[in-house]
Amino acid sequence: MVVNKPSGLLSVPGRLECHYDSVISRIRTLHRDCAAVHRLDMDTSGLMVVALNKEATSNLCRQFEAKTVLKLYYALVEGLIDERGDVTLPIRCDLERRPLQIVDFEQGKPSHTIYRRVDNFSINEQIVCTKNCSLVELTPITGRSHQLRVHLNEISHPILGDRFYGKTNTDKASRLCLHAFSLEFSHPHTCERLEFKSFPDFLCRE
Helix, strand or coil: CEEEECCCCECCCCCCHHHCCEHHHHHHCCCCCCEECCCCCCCCEEEEEEECCHHHHHHHHHHHHCCCCEEEEEEEEECCCCCEEEECCCEEECCCCCCCEEECCCCCECCCEEEEEECCCEECCCCECCCCEEEEEEEECCCCCCHHHHHHHHCCCCECCCCCCCHHHHHHECCCCEEEEEEEEECCCCCCEEEEECCCCCEECC
């Protein structure tokens, strides 16, 4: 099953009962054997694929491990970013401030993000309160926790509305302006190549 997760909803249930509501807990009411094969941050919106049985779980996990699943994100970032770029800063968990992540050149895990600026876009002014921003298409080569958020903040272009890393611009958007807009993978049973797309609510359609 492919779902379009809203910002503010967990991908999987948290440890506390008050954090039980999630994509997986909702789907589990209809499909008991469903499983998450990847996750989106609670504040991130967009496309997730959920396996509905054990065979699909095994197959999709192998696709993610083999990096044959293609994911693209849209983000609104502060300021005018370069047309293209690569960020390869190593990341690890900030043990004293979980779930935050930090750049650490000694103990961090290799992390790689490719970005491309998209010049023609219109912001949704009900969500975004600034025009000093850039729209970027993001390709995560690795899948570290909070990778896109950390990498963009480290190159001085934090994502608008990021309450963890872009603390100077949380008043410039009412939500984290990060959205998983494209997801491509092979059907776990038929092997047919599938592609799904979802438009973010922080942009206006032309």
